[in-house]
Amino acid sequence: MPQLEYSSPSTADDAVRALAAAGGSAKVLAGGTDLLVQLRSGRIRPSVIVDLKRIAGAVGIREEAGAFVIGAATPGAVLGEHAALSKAWPGVVEAANLIGSTQVQGRATLAGNLCNASPAADSVPAMIAAGATCVVVGPKGRREIPVEQVPKGPGETSLAPDEFLLEIRLPPRPPRSADAYLRLIPRTEMDIAVVGAGVSLTLDAEGVITAARVALGAVAPTVILVPEAGAALVGSRLGDQALEKLDAAAKAAARPISDKRGTVDYRTNIAGVLARRAATIAYQRAESRA
Amino acid sequence: MSKQHVTTTVNGDPTEFLAAPGTTLLDALRDELGLTGAKEGCGSGDCGACSVVVDGRLVCSCLMLAPEAEGRRIETIEGMAQGGRLHPLQQKFLEHAALQCGFCTPGFLVAAKALLERNPDPDETEIRYWLAGNLCRCTGYDKIVRAVMDAAAEMRQVRRAS
């Protein structure tokens, strides 16, 4: 391995300085479950590793006026143990907890899953459906952007080399809202999604859907938000007709590739199936909150 | 490459070691500290043979950089037996023949101990899911699962009696 430095700044500003000083050859470290694999295989050769875990607030979850703010270095296991977060956002938490094994859950983060920018990243469809935003820190200060603006293509993000994600924010939840995430994998644990679908929706007192967001994973170069799929649900009680429209919209948005995990046709069909099933689960969850 | 000085607690003992920044905690445990219980099966987070507990969390030591251990509390398989007395899990692994070559065993024991500390009465499904990140090429898993269930039962009984 070439010369490599490890730095663990205690403030966000110091982290930005460390990234800027490396002039593009630094890598941010959160849980390391992607980074270490890439480092050890020689796929990446950074000069500096900037570990976020010592920055105040980087590990942990706080509630702010109904919103949940999740520090960028918070591992999946911590999300699953947080009762209020799990109740408000069951879909985001179930998606995060699908990542890897117990050991991986002890380290893997939402922000790392997002910034690794795999089209099959499990937590990303759930976060996009949830309308999650992230706080990006860089030399010019902070900005807040929707999660879907981070991935640009496989392994590529919209962040500058001297920027990083400080936290992820889940917005305040209206009553009778819920979300769900489903993925298809050939086994029940430890595999990469063939397709993933996240759905988040809100009902009125009569059970009519007033807002819905649908996102799909592993059917395009990045995880995609499918506005037509969300629109197909609004105004319905998730009857057969709405589900059919959702299915068609999800399939129409899917632009997958064929590989050993599935063909284009298979993935396209499954995108419709999973969107319907995830919507059904989210709807039942939302109803049970009435 | 300059090595970094790291201060940690390993199995309750204050411990210091030197580590090159790009090396893993697994490398440091094995090569710097001579704690060779944790194994490298894959080096990519898939097999769990390198399992250790860091600040109470089960992790793969092959996916953690050695300098990240600064100030952390690390528990390894070497800390499991107390003064030569085997932990109930170790004893039950022997009784149930839950190992053959033994390469995966330290990882399974560390992971199973972490499970029983959270859930003293797991059912078979919970055990299989918790241990899904530990691979064994010899036993076929059934004996491992039975050993964990039996150890859990014994530990519950001891707790009730005391």
Ligand SMILES: Cc1cc2nc3c(=O)[nH]c(=O)nc-3n(C[C@H](O)[C@H](O)[C@H](O)COP(=O)(O)OP(=O)(O)OC[C@H]3O[C@@H](n4cnc5c(N)ncnc54)[C@H](O)[C@@H]3O)c2cc1C
């Ligand atoms: C055995 C195993 C099983 C896995 N199973 C799954 C699975 O089922 N589903 C799935 O989606 N993934 C899976 N993964 C991949 C991985 O665990 C996830 O992508 C995880 O969420 C990455 O998070 P991390 O904190 O470990 O990221 P890291 O490895 O720390 O970082 C990943 C990438 O993002 C960058 N990065 C991290 N944090 C930030 C930040 N805050 N700001 C800017 N850039 C950042 C890093 O520089 C790096 O390029 C698996 C990995 C392993 C080893």
Ligand code: FES
């Ligand atoms: S060696 Fe760490 S998981 Fe296989």
Ligand code: FES
């Ligand atoms: S006993 Fe040989 S790998 Fe498990």
